[in-house]
Amino acid sequence: MLPKIKSKAFIRLLPQIFELREQGYSYEEVTAILEKDYGLVLSIKQFSVYLARYKNSHMSKVEKQIETSQDPIKSDSSTNDYVFGSPEHKAAVQKETEELFRSNQNVGLR
Known part of the structure; x- marks a missing residue:
């Protein structure tokens, strides 16, 4: 198998690889299962390099998927209750802007 094909296959099999590792299988046993x-076909060294390379990227993708599925829209603003561009939304934005402007007026160079 070519290196790019191996890495793509490895990435595709990451969930199974993590499951095997969680079950206590060693690198040697996992590579044997992947081959069979x-x-x-990966050497132990290739397996460990691929695992180190793709482990963090896979975990960050999983974490992002979890975040977006739990809270697809994150907003600290109180304006998210209004339809964008509606008079209520414009008034809420204006009020928030004025409050922020007033709080920042006391900060200045002396």
Whole structure:
């Protein structure tokens, strides 16, 4: 298998690899399973390099998916109750802007 094909196959199999590792399988055992069940032939060194390379990127993607599925819209503003561009929305934005402007007027160079 070519290196790019191997890495793509490895990425595709990451969930199964993590599951095997959580079950207590060693690198040697996981590489043997990958070869036997999926035809992915990797040395122990290749396996450890791929795992180190793709582990963090896979975890960050999973975390992002979890965040977006739990809270798709994050906003600290109180204006999210209004339809964008409506008179209520404009008034809320104006009020928030005035409050922020007033609070920043006391800060200055002396």
